[in-house]
Amino acid sequence: MVRITAFAPQDHIHFRSLVRHARLTFEALRGIYQRQENYDGPRNRFDLRASSKMLSLGLWLYRDVRIVGPIPGVQVGDAFAYRAELCVVGLHCTPQAGIGYVPASLVSEGHPVATSIVSSGGYLDDEDSGDVLVYTGSGGRQRNRVEHHADQTLERGNLALHYSYHYSVEVRVIRCHACDSSPSRKVYVYDGLYRVVSSSYGPGKSGRDVCKYKLVRLPDQEELGSKNWCLAKDLKAMINSQVLPHGYISLDLSNGKEAFPVAVWNNVDQESSLLDFDYIAHTEFPLSLEFSPVKRHKGCHCPTCGSKCSCVRKNGGGPVYNQDGTLVRGRPIVYECGDLCDCTMSCLNRLTQRGMKHRLEVFRSKETEWGVRTLDLIQPGAYVCEFSGDVVPGDVPMDEGLFIDPKRFPKRWREWGDASDALLDDNVPQFNHFREPSYVLDVSRRRNFASYISHSCAPNVFLQYILRGNENESCPHLMVFAMDTIPPMRELSIDYGIE
Structure with a gap:
C-alpha cells in the first residue's frame, strides 16, 4: 500500500500519458468486441471482456500496488463510461462492489482499509450535498431495489471503510450519474479525495440496521466534476433562451454558421478582439487546387454504403464509423462519400458533413489566453469540429501564429483504435499510401473557433484527415476527433507538434 504525494510537471505529463494509453487500449478492445459477431448472446458485456483481457495481460495500471490517495495521471473531473474502466486505470479496484479496499493481509496494522467508493x-x-456525502454501506438490499430487506454487516468493504475512518485515511469518491449521451447510459465522475469523519451502525430508514459513513471533501482540490455538469446544463439552458449568462460577451461567435451556437466567455479582462474576425465554419478550397491533375476518388453508386461500397473499401476494409457515430480507428486519411455518390446525407460514411454534434464555447484564460471547452459530454472517438481558414498552396514562409501547417501535427491518429498491446499482430491494419497535404491554412483573417484549441503534449483531441468523394487528395479537410471521454467544462487540447 503506497501513497504518492508530489509530482513535477514532467511527471504529470508522463502519468497522464500512461492513463490515456490504457484508456485508449480499453476503448479499442471494447469497440472490437462490440463489432464482432455477437456469438455470446445479447447479454454479452463488451466492457468486461475488454477489461478482463487487459487484466490477463497485465495491462491494468497500478494493479500490483494499492494506492491510497490520488491516482497518478487521473484528474479530478475525469469521466468514465464504464465501471470496468475505473479498474483499468487504478481508480477503483472492483468492477462491481461499491467500496474498493486493501485487504487486511496487505496492511501493516492488520485491518482492511478502503481506498475508493462509487x-x-x-x-x-x-x-x-457535494462537499459532504453520507454514504450507506453495501449489502442487505436486493438488486435494483431501494429499501433494505436485511441488516447490513460490518465486514469486507463496510469494515474497510470503518477503518479508513479509524486511521483517518482519505478515500477517492467517484459519483455515478445517469447520462443519455454515454454509451452505457451512465457516467462515472471522479470527484476527488474525501475523509471519513464518522462511522455508525444502526437502524436506517427501512428499519434494517445499516452502516453509515459521513465523508467530507478535502480542501484545495479542483472544482467538483459533478458540479460542473450542473453548471454546463444551466449555461446551455440560458443560451438556448437567448439569455446572456454572467461573464459571457457573445451568445454565438459563429453567427449561426455552426449547427450549435458557440458562446464566448471572458470574465478575466476586457479583451474582445476575437469577435471581429470573419467566421467560416468550413474550409473552402480554391478551384485551382480542386481541379489540379492529381489522382481522384470516384463516387460510389450504392444507396446504402455497406462493406461493398467503393468509398468504404477505399479505407482499407471494414467500417470507418461505428453506428453511434464514433471513429473506429485513426487512419492516414478517411474517405467519406461525397457529391458524386448516390447515398443521402444520412449515410454513416458522411459523418463529418453533418456538422458539429456538441455544444462548445470559447473562453478567456489567464494561462492560455483563449481556449475552447465543451458544455456536453463528448464520447471518445466522436467528431468535434473542423479546422477552417484560407488555403495557401505549397510551403511558404509564415508567422507560426497566423498559419496552421497540417504536416506539423504529430500522427496522433495512430493511437486511436489501436489495440495492438492486447491483440498483438491481430490488430495491425494495412493502409494505402497517402501523400501529405500540399497546403497550409491562413487563419489571420478568416477562421473558426478551432484555432483557439490549446496545445498539449497529452491532448484529449487529435487531427484526422478527411477526403470526400472526388476531392483533390492533396487537399484533405482537417477534422478534430475526441481522444478521451471529455466531460462538460473541460478544455480541449491538441498536439500541434510544438517543441
Missing part, C-alpha cells in the same frame, strides 16, 4: 445515491439513507 456513489450512485441508490440507498434510502444516502445524502449528498
Whole structure:
C-alpha cells in the first residue's frame, strides 16, 4: 500500500500519458468486441471482456500496488463510461462492489482499509450535498431495489471503510450519474479525495440496521466534476433562451454558421478582439487546387454504403464509423462519400458533413489566453469540429501564429483504435499510401473557433484527415476527433507538434 504525494510537471505529463494509453487500449478492445459477431448472446458485456483481457495481460495500471490517495495521471473531473474502466486505470479496484479496499493481509496494522467508493445515491439513507456525502454501506438490499430487506454487516468493504475512518485515511469518491449521451447510459465522475469523519451502525430508514459513513471533501482540490455538469446544463439552458449568462460577451461567435451556437466567455479582462474576425465554419478550397491533375476518388453508386461500397473499401476494409457515430480507428486519411455518390446525407460514411454534434464555447484564460471547452459530454472517438481558414498552396514562409501547417501535427491518429498491446499482430491494419497535404491554412483573417484549441503534449483531441468523394487528395479537410471521454467544462487540447 503506497501513497504518492508530489509530482513535477514532467511527471504529470508522463502519468497522464500512461492513463490515456490504457484508456485508449480499453476503448479499442471494447469497440472490437462490440463489432464482432455477437456469438455470446445479447447479454454479452463488451466492457468486461475488454477489461478482463487487459487484466490477463497485465495491462491494468497500478494493479500490483494499492494506492491510497490520488491516482497518478487521473484528474479530478475525469469521466468514465464504464465501471470496468475505473479498474483499468487504478481508480477503483472492483468492477462491481461499491467500496474498493486493501485487504487486511496487505496492511501493516492488520485491518482492511478502503481506498475508493462509487456513489450512485441508490440507498434510502444516502445524502449528498457535494462537499459532504453520507454514504450507506453495501449489502442487505436486493438488486435494483431501494429499501433494505436485511441488516447490513460490518465486514469486507463496510469494515474497510470503518477503518479508513479509524486511521483517518482519505478515500477517492467517484459519483455515478445517469447520462443519455454515454454509451452505457451512465457516467462515472471522479470527484476527488474525501475523509471519513464518522462511522455508525444502526437502524436506517427501512428499519434494517445499516452502516453509515459521513465523508467530507478535502480542501484545495479542483472544482467538483459533478458540479460542473450542473453548471454546463444551466449555461446551455440560458443560451438556448437567448439569455446572456454572467461573464459571457457573445451568445454565438459563429453567427449561426455552426449547427450549435458557440458562446464566448471572458470574465478575466476586457479583451474582445476575437469577435471581429470573419467566421467560416468550413474550409473552402480554391478551384485551382480542386481541379489540379492529381489522382481522384470516384463516387460510389450504392444507396446504402455497406462493406461493398467503393468509398468504404477505399479505407482499407471494414467500417470507418461505428453506428453511434464514433471513429473506429485513426487512419492516414478517411474517405467519406461525397457529391458524386448516390447515398443521402444520412449515410454513416458522411459523418463529418453533418456538422458539429456538441455544444462548445470559447473562453478567456489567464494561462492560455483563449481556449475552447465543451458544455456536453463528448464520447471518445466522436467528431468535434473542423479546422477552417484560407488555403495557401505549397510551403511558404509564415508567422507560426497566423498559419496552421497540417504536416506539423504529430500522427496522433495512430493511437486511436489501436489495440495492438492486447491483440498483438491481430490488430495491425494495412493502409494505402497517402501523400501529405500540399497546403497550409491562413487563419489571420478568416477562421473558426478551432484555432483557439490549446496545445498539449497529452491532448484529449487529435487531427484526422478527411477526403470526400472526388476531392483533390492533396487537399484533405482537417477534422478534430475526441481522444478521451471529455466531460462538460473541460478544455480541449491538441498536439500541434510544438517543441
